[in-house]
Amino acid sequence: MENNSLEKPLILEERPPKTTPVNAALTFAWRALLRIRYIPEQLFDVTAFPIIFLLMFTYLFGGAISGSTGEYLNFVLPGILVMTVSMITMYTGLDLNKDIEKGVFDRFRSLPIWQPAVLVGALLVDVVRYSLASTIMITLGYILGFRAEAGFIGVILAVLVILFFSFSLSWVWTILGIIVRSEKALMAISMMLLFPLTFLSSVFVDPSTMPNWLQRFVEINPITFVVDASRGLIHGYDVTSELLTITYISLGLIAVFGTLTMYFFRNKE
Amino acid sequence: MNQSNRTYAVEADQLVKAFGKERAVDGISLKVPKGIVYGFLRPNGAGKTTMIRMLATLLKPTEGQATVMGHDLIKEADEVRRSISLTGQFASVDEELSGRENLVFIGRLVGFSRKEAKERADDLLAAFNLQHAAKRQVKKYSGGMRRRIDIAASIVISPELLFLDKPTAGLDPRSRNEVWDIIRALVRKGTTVFLTTQYLEEADQLADLIGVIDRGVLIAEGTSEELKSSIGIRSLIIEFENEKDLDETASIFTKMFTQAPEVDRTHLSLSVTMKDQSKAAKAIG
Ligand SMILES: Nc1ncnc2c1ncn2[C@@H]1O[C@H](COP(=O)(O)OP(=O)(O)O)[C@@H](O)[C@H]1O
Numbered sequence: 001m002e003n004n005s006l007e008k009p010l011i012l013e014e015r016p017p018k019t020t021p022v023n024a025a026l027t028f029a030w031r032a033l034l035r036i037r038y039i040p041e042q043l044f045d046v047t048a049f050p051i052i053f054l055l056m057f058t059y060l061f062g063g064a065i066s067g068s069t070g071e072y073l074n075f076v077l078p079g080i081l082v083m084t085v086s087m088i089t090m091y092t093g094l095d096l097n098k099d100i101e102k103g104v105f106d107r108f109r110s111l112p113i114w115q116p117a118v119l120v121g122a123l124l125v126d127v128v129r130y131s132l133a134s135t136i137m138i139t140l141g142y143i144l145g146f147r148a149e150a151g152f153i154g155v156i157l158a159v160l161v162i163l164f165f166s167f168s169l170s171w172v173w174t175i176l177g178i179i180v181r182s183e184k185a186l187m188a189i190s191m192m193l194l195f196p197l198t199f200l201s202s203v204f205v206d207p208s209t210m211p212n213w214l215q216r217f218v219e220i221n222p223i224t225f226v227v228d229a230s231r232g233l234i235h236g237y238d239v240t241s242e243l244l245t246i247t248y249i250s251l252g253l254i255a256v257f258g259t260l261t262m263y264f265f266r267n268k269e
Numbered sequence: 270m271n272q273s274n275r276t277y278a279v280e281a282d283q284l285v286k287a288f289g290k291e292r293a294v295d296g297i298s299l300k301v302p303k304g305i306v307y308g309f310l311r312p313n314g315a316g317k318t319t320m321i322r323m324l325a326t327l328l329k330p331t332e333g334q335a336t337v338m339g340h341d342l343i344k345e346a347d348e349v350r351r352s353i354s355l356t357g358q359f360a361s362v363d364e365e366l367s368g369r370e371n372l373v374f375i376g377r378l379v380g381f382s383r384k385e386a387k388e389r390a391d392d393l394l395a396a397f398n399l400q401h402a403a404k405r406q407v408k409k410y411s412g413g414m415r416r417r418i419d420i421a422a423s424i425v426i427s428p429e430l431l432f433l434d435k436p437t438a439g440l441d442p443r444s445r446n447e448v449w450d451i452i453r454a455l456v457r458k459g460t461t462v463f464l465t466t467q468y469l470e471e472a473d474q475l476a477d478l479i480g481v482i483d484r485g486v487l488i489a490e491g492t493s494e495e496l497k498s499s500i501g502i503r504s505l506i507i508e509f510e511n512e513k514d515l516d517e518t519a520s521i522f523t524k525m526f527t528q529a530p531e532v533d534r535t536h537l538s539l540s541v542t543m544k545d546q547s548k549a550a551k552a553i554g
């Protein structure tokens with residue numbers, strides 16, 4: 001190493017102005033996109049899950065529950081869409097956990113930037129991932145014979161509602177990603193929360209066919225509201241009250257878990 | 270701003286960090302003058318990383334206070350972050366991205382335009398002899414290249430104070446010398462460097478002021494010369510080629526000092542603290 005070439009760039013007299021929070025978040029989003037280019041397997045969950053889930057549940061339950069798979073597909077697709085995207089939100093926490101474990105998180109936290117940008121940037125890219133999963137599932141659905149009564153607009157609206165809810169739900173996983181020490185434990189906890197939440201809902205069957213005690217849980221499960229709202233938007237019936245409830249739940253999730261996330265983020269030991 | 274703010278990069282007053290019951294840092298006070306290399310010396314588990322993470326605003330002190338580059342560590346954390354940079358003990362860049370992408374990414378984060386960030390990245394890659402690996406993923410770098418890109422990432426905007434946690438651990442002698450050259454050049458240009466090391470030789474070579482830290486307490490401080498001549502903390506660290514030699518020497522030392530030396534198997538090194546000068550001379554000889 002020659003000393004002259006080494007010394008010149010070492011010290012930079014000028015200091016750039018501090019980045020805006022939006023720029024910082026977008027830069028973190030850019031990093032997440034670059035990572036996907038190097039590790040395309042990262043997209044496995046958003047491509048394979050929708051396909052496997054849709055095929056599996058349509059043909060497994062279709063005959064038994066609705067008598068025909070075609071009719072069941074129209075009923076179940078909005079539900080499986082909600083379930084799949086909700087499941088995928090868990091990877092937000094896993095990615096964050098990996099950054100922390102590797103040590104690169106320390107660098108981010110010692111930079112003079114708007115600190116939440118690390119998380120917001122990651123969540124922005126996750127919303128892109130959720131959209132990809134939704135697109136794949138809906139396309140496959142149409143190929144298999146799914147038809148939306150309310151047309152394409154209804155589908156788009158439903159996807160937007162699902163994205164909004166999933167973004168809010170992600171903040172639950174960011175907390176866990178920060179405080180849980182090992183990736184395995186994090187995976188286990190996430191599954192333990194997600195399985196009951198997604199299955200004990202109106203995703204697969206009409207809650208009126210369930211025993212009373214179960215109905216009571218299903219009726220207050222946030223996933224049920226999102227599923228019902230999506231079904232309504234896609235097939236064209238009024239779901240104003242569900243939409244309102246989802247708005248309250250989502251804003252509540254962001255307020256509570258977003259705040260807690262920032263607290264744990266700042267005080268990470 | 271008072272006088273001391275202008276002279277000291279770090280002024281810590283009785284800093285404590287407790288993890289549950291364990292006090293990883295147990296009341297450390299120190300002053301680091303600007304423009305020097307300060308070295309924390311000690312084997313693993315002494316509290317070096319914890320101390321550095323506190324000073325870099327990553328951990329909140331349980332007790333005590335400190336100023337870093339004249340800014341209060343707690344009340345002015347943002348200003349502190351603007352004047353420092355940290356190269357952590359482990360990965361401090363994204364291993365999945367290429368070296369250049371990492372530097373551009375950090376350049377963008379600290380406020381450069383896309384063009385400026387790319388120019389800065391290329392300058393640093395050239396200076397650190399990494400142009401040939403600019404487009405390679407960092408996880409495919411050798412140990413020495415890793416450390417160089419870690420440090421390059423820390424000086425994308427020049428910090429006034431640079432923390433380096435074990436900058437040469439696990440490096441071969443040639444890569445280690447390259448990192449030493451970089452550190453010396455930075456200091457010549459006016460950067461204050463605060464590093465940790467478990468090698469006496471490294472502290473001796475680089476640090477103007479050495480702090481010996483043990484179980485969270487600063488047990489001695491001084492220049493390399495002062496420490497070498499003071500009785501009671503003749504600390505000796507020996508590196509080995511293989512584990513067999515390490516084990517043999519460890520058992521000899523245990524017999525001589527009636528206390529087992531600290532053995533570090535990952536780095537094949539062993540360290541002893543010798544209270545008795547004559548025995549120490551015999552052991553080394
Ligand atoms: N996040 C943490 N939680 C609990 N204990 C910790 C944590 N970080 C460090 N420690 C403990 O603090 C002590 C000092 O560790 P550290 O500062 O890493 O020492 P060094 O860098 O000198 O090897 C060790 O006993 C370690 O187990």
Ligand SMILES: [Mg+2]
Pocket residue numbers: 314317318319358434
């Ligand atoms: Mg350490």
